[in-house]
Amino acid sequence: MLGIKELKNGDEFYFRKVFDQYYQKLYFFILYKTKSEYIAEEVVQMAFTKLWQCRQTLQEEYTISTQLFRIATTILIDFLRKYNNKDAVTARLDVLNIETGVDSTNEKMSGAELQKRISKAVNDLPPVRKQVFEMSREQGMSYREIAETLSVSSKTVEAHIYKALKQIKKHIAW
Numbered sequence: 001m002l003g004i005k006e007l008k009n010g011d012e013f014y015f016r017k018v019f020d021q022y023y024q025k026l027y028f029f030i031l032y033k034t035k036s037e038y039i040a041e042e043v044v045q046m047a048f049t050k051l052w053q054c055r056q057t058l059q060e061e062y063t064i065s066t067q068l069f070r071i072a073t074t075i076l077i078d079f080l081r082k083y084n085n086k087d088a089v090t091a092r093l094d095v096l097n098i099e100t101g102v103d104s105t106n107e108k109m110s111g112a113e114l115q116k117r118i119s120k121a122v123n124d125l126p127p128v129r130k131q132v133f134e135m136s137r138e139q140g141m142s143y144r145e146i147a148e149t150l151s152v153s154s155k156t157v158e159a160h161i162y163k164a165l166k167q168i169k170k171h172i173a174w
Contacts, residue, residue, distance in 0.1 A: 003064050007055045015055075018064055019048055025065075026072055033076065038162045043079055045169065047072035121171035125164055132160040 006014035031040040050071050058067055135141045143157045
């Protein structure tokens, strides 16, 4: 299948084309299923991250869109399980450290560089947004716990997380 070989070979330009072609479709698919912009944004970002990290295991007999939507659906199920079990979304950026079974210095350096960019992006967040983001991601607090601690609504917390992720995404974009 055209495209799978390019991804398997680590063609970042082609990956960017796949990202540009499917991002919006995947986002609206997840948004339709969840009715949450935050969850849609999280799941889509996690799906593309996993697609890149697990590109060596892609199957050439299936289209990229089939495999990408399958990855996203699996992530969504896991995400919703976690949400239901913890009463709040506490997904972590640990998804960036998914084991792929591929051990290349180049990929490790890319991961280290990505982690560095994420850290810089978090540090550049406005103070309250940074605090909310760190309470969620580093301390593992639920939206409700954060809302109670800061005396704000859960929707305010969700909005801060959504905006933080959007800002981080822009900061680490290719």
